[in-house]
Amino acid sequence: MVTIHDVALKAGVSVTTVSRVLNNRGYISESTRSKVYRIMEELNYHPNEIARSLLRKRSNIIGLIVPDVSHPFFAELANHVEYYAYQDGCKVLLCNSHLDPVKEKEYIEMLKRNMVDGIVMGSHTLQVDDYRNLHSPIVTIDRQIDEEIPYISSDNYRGGELATELLIAKGCKKIAHICGNLELKLLANKRSSAFRDVMSRHDIEYVIIQTDMNVFDHAQYGSIIERLLREHPDVDGIFATSDIIAAFALKGCIKAGKKVPEDIRIIGYDDIGAVSWFEPELSSIKQPISEIGRLSVELIRKQRDGEPFIRENILPVELMERSTT
Amino acid sequence: MVTIHDVALKAGVSVTTVSRVLNNRGYISESTRSKVYRIMEELNYHPNEIARSLLRKRSNIIGLIVPDVSHPFFAELANHVEYYAYQDGCKVLLCNSHLDPVKEKEYIEMLKRNMVDGIVMGSHTLQVDDYRNLHSPIVTIDRQIDEEIPYISSDNYRGGELATELLIAKGCKKIAHICGNLELKLLANKRSSAFRDVMSRHDIEYVIIQTDMNVFDHAQYGSIIERLLREHPDVDGIFATSDIIAAFALKGCIKAGKKVPEDIRIIGYDDIGAVSWFEPELSSIKQPISEIGRLSVELIRKQRDGEPFIRENILPVELMERSTT
DNA sequence: TTGTAGGCGTTATCAC
DNA sequence: GTGATAACGCCTACAA
Numbered sequence: 001m002v003t004i005h006d007v008a009l010k011a012g013v014s015v016t017t018v019s020r021v022l023n024n025r026g027y028i029s030e031s032t033r034s035k036v037y038r039i040m041e042e043l044n045y046h047p048n049e050i051a052r053s054l055l056r057k058r059s060n061i062i063g064l065i066v067p068d069v070s071h072p073f074f075a076e077l078a079n080h081v082e083y084y085a086y087q088d089g090c091k092v093l094l095c096n097s098h099l100d101p102v103k104e105k106e107y108i109e110m111l112k113r114n115m116v117d118g119i120v121m122g123s124h125t126l127q128v129d130d131y132r133n134l135h136s137p138i139v140t141i142d143r144q145i146d147e148e149i150p151y152i153s154s155d156n157y158r159g160g161e162l163a164t165e166l167l168i169a170k171g172c173k174k175i176a177h178i179c180g181n182l183e184l185k186l187l188a189n190k191r192s193s194a195f196r197d198v199m200s201r202h203d204i205e206y207v208i209i210q211t212d213m214n215v216f217d218h219a220q221y222g223s224i225i226e227r228l229l230r231e232h233p234d235v236d237g238i239f240a241t242s243d244i245i246a247a248f249a250l251k252g253c254i255k256a257g258k259k260v261p262e263d264i265r266i267i268g269y270d271d272i273g274a275v276s277w278f279e280p281e282l283s284s285i286k287q288p289i290s291e292i293g294r295l296s297v298e299l300i301r302k303q304r305d306g307e308p309f310i311r312e313n314i315l316p317v318e319l320m321e322r323s324t325t
Numbered sequence: 326m327v328t329i330h331d332v333a334l335k336a337g338v339s340v341t342t343v344s345r346v347l348n349n350r351g352y353i354s355e356s357t358r359s360k361v362y363r364i365m366e367e368l369n370y371h372p373n374e375i376a377r378s379l380l381r382k383r384s385n386i387i388g389l390i391v392p393d394v395s396h397p398f399f400a401e402l403a404n405h406v407e408y409y410a411y412q413d414g415c416k417v418l419l420c421n422s423h424l425d426p427v428k429e430k431e432y433i434e435m436l437k438r439n440m441v442d443g444i445v446m447g448s449h450t451l452q453v454d455d456y457r458n459l460h461s462p463i464v465t466i467d468r469q470i471d472e473e474i475p476y477i478s479s480d481n482y483r484g485g486e487l488a489t490e491l492l493i494a495k496g497c498k499k500i501a502h503i504c505g506n507l508e509l510k511l512l513a514n515k516r517s518s519a520f521r522d523v524m525s526r527h528d529i530e531y532v533i534i535q536t537d538m539n540v541f542d543h544a545q546y547g548s549i550i551e552r553l554l555r556e557h558p559d560v561d562g563i564f565a566t567s568d569i570i571a572a573f574a575l576k577g578c579i580k581a582g583k584k585v586p587e588d589i590r591i592i593g594y595d596d597i598g599a600v601s602w603f604e605p606e607l608s609s610i611k612q613p614i615s616e617i618g619r620l621s622v623e624l625i626r627k628q629r630d631g632e633p634f635i636r637e638n639i640l641p642v643e644l645m646e647r648s649t650t
Numbered sequence: 651t652t653g654t655a656g657g658c659g660t661t662a663t664c665a666c
Numbered sequence: 667g668t669g670a671t672a673a674c675g676c677c678t679a680c681a682a
Binding site: 338339340341342345351352353354357376378379380381382 | 667668669670671673674675676
């Protein structure tokens with residue numbers, strides 16, 4: 001490995017001078033500058049970021065903790081977080097919690113030991129206190145820990161309203177809502193509150209079905225749908241809290257011989273790319289994932305640099321009507 | 326930030342001793358050991374990994390460069406690489422090249438400056454020489470750079486055979502193959518070679534359509550399919566080189582009023598999760614992505630530690646027959 | 651305009 | 667068993 005000393009030696013100057021050239025600090029004569037540059041080139045020198053980080057007490061790394069990047073929503077989130085982090089001169093350390101609190105906690109410790117600039121928390125398996133005592137810039141996605149920790153979410157309540165109102169407007173008389181486990185205190189639960197509110201307002205019959213805690217166990221969806229259609233054969237509208245669930249609902253309906261959207265209308269949530277790869281294309285509520293990613297990085301940076309920042313960030317959602325409603 | 330010095334001071338021992346306790350090296354009396362542990366606890370001390378890395382000349386980080394994590398294949402790859410890296414005590418730095426050679430090169434430089442243990446290259450926008458002169462443990466996915474650099478791919482040729490032979494066995498009389506741009510010297514091109522070989526052997530009519538370089542521009546797929554069906558209305562089998570393309574083909578066929586698989590049979594490649602979320606479920610060739618991830622990490626580790634390793638790693642594929650064939 | 655010296659937090663080496 | 671001390675590669679006062 002070639003260090004700043006090697007360059008200094010070969011260039012016949014001190015390490016300070018090389019460092020100055022490197023960082024464009026202070027005054028250097030044009031001749032030494034170009035000489036140093038030439039030697040750096042010759043030796044193929046690249047400054048050691050680790051040494052820099054040690055000095056700076058910061059690694060320019062953003063830790064991104066998600067349940068599972070292979071889930072389309074988090075894959076897109078990771079994609080955008082990386083995009084904006086890169087623009088900020090930061091790197092992204094990818095951490096899957098795989099819904100394991102131990103792993104999530106270990107990752108948090110690891111990130112702190114590596115002096116990351118901050119942590120974007122997309123996974124939430126720990127207790128509130130564990131997040132509170134981080135002493136590191138942090139942003140949570142879709143969960144509000146307390147007054148202090150900034151969070152980002154899309155307007156879940158509005159999303160729930162939009163989806164529900166659409167089904168009603170289309171004339172649905174009995175609507176099923178399939179949501180995640182409401183025990184988890186996620187902001188996504190507001191979609192369900194909105195559903196309940198709108199339905200009560202319109203005095204339409206409805207059922208709410210909670211899925212298992214494990215969002216990644218897709219096997220459960222098939223049977224949940226089947227049971228729903230069996231126990232409530234008169235359901236003519238389904239609002240699913242994710243596109244994946246909605247896709248399984250669609251599949252279940254087709255298998256059960258129902259026509260979509262004629263017999264039963266279906267709308268999902270997230271607007272992941274895959275919904276438009278298949279036919280019929282799924283109606284969905286679109287979250288501004290790119291903006292969520294951008295804001296995550298910005299909020300980390302602002303906290304890190306001691307700039308003021310907003311703690312509650314609720315982003316607008318958009319109804320994407322396609323062929324299943 | 327609390328350092329090893331603070332612990333040493335409060336415990337009334339030297340930093341050396343604390344370091345020994347920390348790393349379980351040399352002899353320490355049980356009493357000092359427990360005292361040190363207690364103080365570490367009290368002070369909530371966590372060793373600074375950056376300082377360690379500086380000394381060790383290694384960050385325990387694996388750089389993962391992919392075109393785009395939001396693509397299901399790479400999302401799954403990232404997921405598994407992270408899984409196995411974690412088991413090895415390594416972290417994963419996520420790098421999207423977004424098909425930009427400049428960004429890819431900058432990422433490579435950055436990773437070297439950060440003394441990563443190695444680089445998993447899933448993106449290939451650079452020239453062969455750029456990869457050759459890395460002087461860092463590296464593994465390429467689905468591309469063979471030269472004799473030296475280890476690569477991992479699934480058995481693309483066999484995959485191509487399986488897909489093609491299935492369509493033929495089902496009685497297809499005119500088969501279209503939609504593949505990526507063959508200019509790019511990717512091992513995935515062997516799928517197309519296999520297709521051509523098998524078709525010639527059986528003397529069946531076929532067409533081969535290359536898509537654009539940009540794999541992430543899904544907009545092109547719709548029109549490609551439409552044109553295919555228009556120019557070759559008698560095609561009764563499609564072998565697409567990715568599930569996404571296959572999904573668009575499926576959609577195009579349905580829109581064109583064709584019944585799948587009765588009028589036309591379709592098979593994709595990769596077996597991404599999404600294919601089984603929708604109806605009809607897509608037949609596909611499954612790549613062992615988990616094993617690819619595991620091997621990537623193993624090959625980095627072996628190179629890093631100077632252990633012997635295998636340079637050519639071709640993993641078996643599997644035919645997943647579902648409802649579209 | 652350039653150089654010397656000290657320190658970032660840790661571990662390895664060698665003494666005691 | 668334990669403790670000084672010197673690295674690791676870089677940057678930044680301060681001095682010249």
